[in-house]
Amino acid sequence: MRATVNIVNLGRMAFSDALNIQHTLSRMHLDHLAGKTTTPGKNTLLLVEHPPVFTIGYRTDENVDKTDEERLKNLGADFHKIRRGGLVTFHGPGQLVAYPVLNLRDFKKSIRWYVCCLEKSLIKTCAKLGVTASITSDIGVWVNRNKIAALGISARRFVTTHGISLNCNTDLDWFSHIVPCGISGEEKGVTSLSKELDRDVTVEETAELFVDSFCEIIDCDSVHKDVKSFDNVINCS
16 A cells, blocks of 8 residues: 655745744654554655755754854845754755655655655656756766755654755855855856756746656655645644
């Protein structure tokens, strides 16, 4: 029997609010695994678009000092240090962000398999739009030497949080203020679906294709949820 994943589109939402929703959904899974409740958590894929925000993974505490933090905040973006893999990255308007909150026991109990599925989902989404993307020895998904999507996950007892971001019609100038995850040296850069296709590719157009690709790769059924508030996200899950 195939697992079912709730697809929840949060629309435009602050990073901190989406993070709280992730933690609540994750806690439902973890409480059930710990025997604190008889009700299992439901596997959920959160789709969201953030106002400008820089996020720093736990591996970068030593690489970003207070001066850097203040400099990024002064650009008019939010700033968060979070417990996920990956280095510094940017999220903002025109970028599809997806947070799968999954109990991998319902799929395959392997973090490596899960990361591979996210990579394949992104590559398949790009291919559906006519963009050839691939993985390299660096983190993320790339079009030649330009990064088009970032990955950064966290997992506790095989319950996942955080996820991916795919540049659709993002203002790429934001990335000039940081060295994004996996990018080092002048020969590498960032790109977007709109830049590669020379047309406006919206988050809305891309989200549907990503959901289809994700469900095909993960091999799950999907249930779409129309939510208007935090409580509705939790109740529908």
